[in-house]
Amino acid sequence: MADLEDPKVFEKYSMANSALDMHVDNFINLVEGILIRFLELIGASVIIITLHPVIILVVMFFTFLLSFIQKKRLNTEREFDEGAVEERRKYSYLYDTVNDFKYGKEIRTYGIKKNIIGRVESINKSIYIKYKQSRKKSSIYQIGYHSLVFLQQAGIYGYLILSFALQAISVGNFLLYLGSIDRFKEALTSIGDVAVQMNYMGIRIYDIQNFMSIESKLQSTKKENVGIDTCSGYDIRFENVGFHYPNSEAMVLKNVSITIPQGERLTIVGENGAGKSTFVKLLLRIYDPTEGDIYLGGVNIKDIPLEEYHSILATVFQDYKVLSFTVKENIAFGDASAADDRNIFHILDSLNMGAKIRSLAKGLDTYLNNDFEEDGVQMSGGEIQKLAIARAIYRNAPIFIMDEPTSALDAISEMEIYELVYKMTENRTCIFISHRMSTARLADKIAFFDHGCITEYGTYEELMQDKGSFYNMFYMQAKYYIMNEKSV
Known part of the structure; x- marks a missing residue:
């Protein structure tokens, strides 16, 4: 009862519930996917080195920047969850109240319906403002992310076209290198994204563990032979x-x-x-x-x-x-x-x-x-x-x-x-x-x-x-x- 009446416990519950909604149970699938991407990365690297080793370093640099931006974007989602805990607690109470028939007579006979709807609208408005701010921040990261992807693509295509124009590579090698670089880039980007997601899921798994680790304050002291x-x-x-x-x-x-x-x-x-x-x-x-x-x-x-x-x-x-x-x-x-x-x-x-x-x-x-x-x-x-x-x-x-x-x-x-x-x-x-x-x-x-x-x-x-x-x-x-x- 002490835990149920503690707002801090509800905050832990809300964060854990939000983490479950994000399917943190896919953690194992991510681990499996990252191993496959590593094999693709190694195969593509062998081919790209024959063209120019610096290309690998450039792609890795861009991938690091993309992963950093992705991590920042995911953090804004968790910040939103933390910021909306108070509104969710209030909404949870109102939801339970209007779905409990015991309150039906008072709600009808005292005309509380408008009051409850007003409170729900107020909560929704507050959540919307916070969500709008969160999405605005997230959109900036998204724009930066896709801009870097465009620059990376443009640089790779430009280098290959220039090499072909200077007759440094043939048409067949152009297609081979293009495919290998794309595969290397996709594998590395995927590894970076998965690494960021795994890190983020680790934090969200902690949110679940943080709630699940709440111990009952009413358990016995477990003295032996006491009953x-x-x-x-x-x-x-x-x-x-x-x-x-x-x-x-x-x-x-x-x-x-x-x-x-x-x-x-x-x-x-x-x-x-x-x-x-x-x-x-x-x-x-x-x-x-x-x-x-x-x-x-x-x-x-x-x-x-x-x-x-x-x-x-x-x-x-x-x-x-x-x-x-x-x-x-x-x-x-x-x-x-x-x-x-x-x-x-x-x-x-x-x-x-x-x-x-x-x-x-x-x-x-x-x-x-x-x-x-x-x-x-x-x-x-x-x-x-x-x-x-x-x-x-x-x-x-x-x-x-x-x-x-x-x-x-x-x-x-x-x-x-x-x-x-x-x-x-x-x-x-x-x-x-x-x-x-x-x-x-x-x-x-x-x-x-x-x-x-x-x-x-x-x-x-x-x-x-x-x-x-x-x-x-x-x-x-x-x-x-x-x-x-x-x-x-």
């Missing part, structure tokens, strides 16, 4: 953890220290931007802490192989996603053919979704949306939320995390979902992020986040007795619901 089985349980400990996002110095989390014993249910609350979701991202190793460390059963989570670590986590994200696959595949993931249908329906029934799925013609094998199958079904936002929750429960992982996935539900529906989830995840470590204080009453402990710090921590009763920020926020929300009830 989930070396952890003494699943208790979680944050030790002086601090974090700021890439290309930003603002600390989102500051000196966070907390221990979550195995089997405890923790609710994290606080205002928007307090660092709640970032806390979960660090626990999931979507990012690594800028400062401090996180431990699982006494083992630093950086030392645990990533896939092995993720296998013990079940998460319902705030921006949860379902795929355009079957209902069963969306819940079971992995090998859906080995999924336990009875267990899936048990979970769906608990979430009041079983009857809905049974009513579908293909039941659990019904496709969502119509990207893969024409008879795919569209589900409501609330139904998709329940499928995302069912997926996490079905995984039966020892650590269960919910990052405000029910924020779109009303307070009563949200409370019902949380009560069901608490019941179905009994004896598991549960971490819930909620913007509604009332759900915190179900937890063993509550952590109140404020400006990246845990400012209050304890049971519901303890925090209410302290009458601090949690207490004030709880009653602000309670007052809002009471006012709504009276207005009804």
Whole structure:
């Protein structure tokens, strides 16, 4: 995630993509071609030397100049690619946006179409100006290149015609030398061009390697004999953890220290931007802490192989996603053919979704949306939320995390979902992020986040007795619901 949000990584990606478009895979073909040209060069040289050795030196001099100009011309193409990276990044975002149906309603109902088209036109105009400048520079090199080719040809023909006029060579030798010089010139020019292209492709191959060599910042430290089985349980400990996002110095989390014993249910609350979701991202190793460390059963989570670590986590994200696959595949993931249908329906029934799925013609094998199958079904936002929750429960992982996935539900529906989830995840470590204080009453402990710090921590009763920020926020929300009830 840190790489995806880094503009420098996109720049490397853009340069690598551009290099692939130039067919750098032809590098081997160029090597093969240059060997053939060397053989032609040797054969033609033997004949030309009998006329005058200086001709070879003159042709080589012109070839060097032509190769130099060709190299300069190719460099202007790469300079254009580098200069257009910013525009390509913006265009890539707009392209992805207009091709994503999730944005369709906003684009239509808010009339954003003109704004997007305007931005695309602005980007195209900027790219056109840079392209025009690049082509202008390239054209100058092209004119110089072809002018030198003309001078070279004129000099060779002039010398041969003069030699024939002075009866230094016969008609047959004239044609022999002309053909040999042309072959020598073409072979040498081709070798020069290929050498320049190979040099240029070497640079472009480096662009590809530069992108491909980006290493994941989240790989384990590869300590031997370290894994989930070396952890003494699943208790979680944050030790002086601090974090700021890439290309930003603002600390989102500051000196966070907390221990979550195995089997405890923790609710994290606080205002928007307090660092709640970032806390979960660090626990999931979507990012690594800028400062401090996180431990699982006494083992630093950086030392645990990533896939092995993720296998013990079940998460319902705030921006949860379902795929355009079957209902069963969306819940079971992995090998859906080995999924336990009875267990899936048990979970769906608990979430009041079983009857809905049974009513579908293909039941659990019904496709969502119509990207893969024409008879795919569209589900409501609330139904998709329940499928995302069912997926996490079905995984039966020892650590269960919910990052405000029910924020779109009303307070009563949200409370019902949380009560069901608490019941179905009994004896598991549960971490819930909620913007509604009332759900915190179900937890063993509550952590109140404020400006990246845990400012209050304890049971519901303890925090209410302290009458601090949690207490004030709880009653602000309670007052809002009471006012709504009276207005009804």
